[in-house]
Amino acid sequence: MTFGQLRLDGVSRSFGTANALRGLDLTIARGEFVALLGPSGCGKSTALNCLAGLLPLTAGSIWLDDARIDGRPPEQRGFGMVFQNYALFPHMSVRANVGFGLKMRKVGRAETRRRVDEALRLVQLTEHAAKFPAQLSGGQQQRVAIARAVVLEPPVVLMDEPLSNLDAKLRLEMRMEIRRLHQTLGLTTVYVTHDQEEALSLADRLVVLREGAVQQIGTPEEVYAQPVNSYVASFMGYRNLLDATVTGAAGSSVTVEGAGVRLTGRGSLTEGPAKVAIRPEDFVVGGGTENALDVTAEIVEYHGRELSVSARLASGVPVYFRTDERLAPGDTAKIGVPAERVLVFEP
Ligand SMILES: Nc1ncnc2c1ncn2[C@@H]1O[C@H](COP(=O)(O)OP(=O)(O)OP(=O)(O)O)[C@@H](O)[C@H]1O
Ligand SMILES: [Mg+2]
Structure with missing residues (x-):
């Protein structure tokens, strides 16, 4: 699916009387890497789940170019998702995990093989293809989850704190890996993190949230050098x-x-x-x-x-x-x- 931009227009979500996300306006260009940044409970996952179609909006709309998509179920949006807990199928090999989505879409055998091979190569797991998730390290499992998301060649990849379970060294390695995949595959990525360093190093643009409300949207340079208020400043070191x-x-x-x-x-x-x-x-x-x-x-x-x-x-x-x-x-x-x-x- 090709598109020019993904647009969030006043996207809001409340739980009971509490506003988890208030009127998020954001236009994401194709190929852009956007990070949603903020402390625990500020609404990052809520925003991502609204984008994915896992949570209905209470107000606002989401658009892919001229098509309104917030009424579509997740599978019709076709976005790739990588969650914090990798949610791999434990009884399936790495290869089967990565190929699962293609199988569901009834992609042919030869084509599936080719695409899975390519995805495994990208995340450097070719020699682990026959293993099961329990036989892999945390970082390797994380890479399986990423391969599983990108193998579908989704128009948009959504990642929710995908590195938070990894040790410091692996986190740095995977950070580069994610950026490399984003560039190599020309993905559009929306990435949730509470880690300012991760956001600054990965993203083309940052969205800083506080209690469901946008505080600042800007390039890493802008947000780092010119935080708009003391809240963003404290978050930026x-x-x-x-x-x-x-x-x-x-x-x-x-x-x-x-x-x-x-x-x-x-x-x-x-x-x-x-x-x-x-x-x-x-x-x-x-x-x-x-x-x-x-x-x-x-x-x-x-x-x-x-x-x-x-x-x-x-x-x-x-x-x-x-x-x-x-x-x-x-x-x-x-x-x-x-x-x-x-x-x-x-x-
Ligand atoms: N299913 C739910 N029912 C009620 N309240 C919810 C629900 N999901 C989230 N919330 C509330 O909405 C707010 C935003 O939650 P959200 O999960 O988006 O935060 P987050 O920024 O992803 O935090 P974290 O960094 O801890 O994952 C929080 O106050 C949370 O308690
Ligand atoms: Mg969250």
């Missing part, structure tokens, strides 16, 4: 979130005071309470006079090239930063951060 008050503003430069310090940052607030967001890696120890803060190190974690330091301001408010200086607990330090790296939001 701005671990320092300080309560402060705006005391001056000129253009996009904002001065705030809070936690016993004064900082210059950027934002559009001109007065009132504010939330200040700073990434740990944007602080420089000893360096720069801009936004200089005196801190006392409390907990120092070793991260190979860098240390991750949890420190406190004189006011007792915690500050997190990274450094390659060999600091020890109890050490005092002066840390600075460029004003353009200090984001000032409404609280």
Whole structure:
């Protein structure tokens, strides 16, 4: 099935009186990789299940180009799905698992063989074709699930936290694998994750959700560098979130005071309470006079090239930063951060 775009128009879903998803508007171009990102319970799976046809909408519509599809049952949408729990058939070999959907569609033997071989080759499981799921590692099972989804050559592949059960190393490998498959097969992928790093590294565009509502839609660069609010910022690694008050503003430069310090940052607030967001890696120890803060190190974690330091301001408010200086607990330090790296939001 070819199409130009998949469009969600005000897609909403409630359970009783609770809105799990509120008015999601999103247009996904063919070939695009979109990640739905947010913490547990924010509505990611709900959105994906609405797309798949596993959950009826309570409002809104879903379109493939000019065809409205939200009334269609899942099998008529023909989307590939990969779930968190791989849901493989335990009594079937890898080959039979991957070929199952083709068999259901009455695809001929030779054609099935060719397509299954190709899918197994793509996920690098050719030599495991005769094994059963229980004889495979978690990552291999995951790849079977992916092969099973892509063998049908679906117009859209939906993945719900497909890597969450894997160990860190395998997760990194599979992440690349998924991106490679997406590119090689020219798939359109909608990928659900609560892991910002996964979303940033995989997706062409991110959709950040909070309590069922979209907070920001943008490229990884946009969402990472210009989060629209402190919620998105905290999700994007701005671990320092300080309560402060705006005391001056000129253009996009904002001065705030809070936690016993004064900082210059950027934002559009001109007065009132504010939330200040700073990434740990944007602080420089000893360096720069801009936004200089005196801190006392409390907990120092070793991260190979860098240390991750949890420190406190004189006011007792915690500050997190990274450094390659060999600091020890109890050490005092002066840390600075460029004003353009200090984001000032409404609280
Ligand atoms: N079948 C259901 N009945 C009632 N409430 C539900 C149902 N499914 C989901 N919800 C609620 O809808 C909200 C969104 O759930 P959803 O499963 O979409 O979250 P999620 O973002 O996928 O979370 P997680 O990261 O934990 O998987 C939650 O508050 C959840 O409790
Ligand atoms: Mg979920």
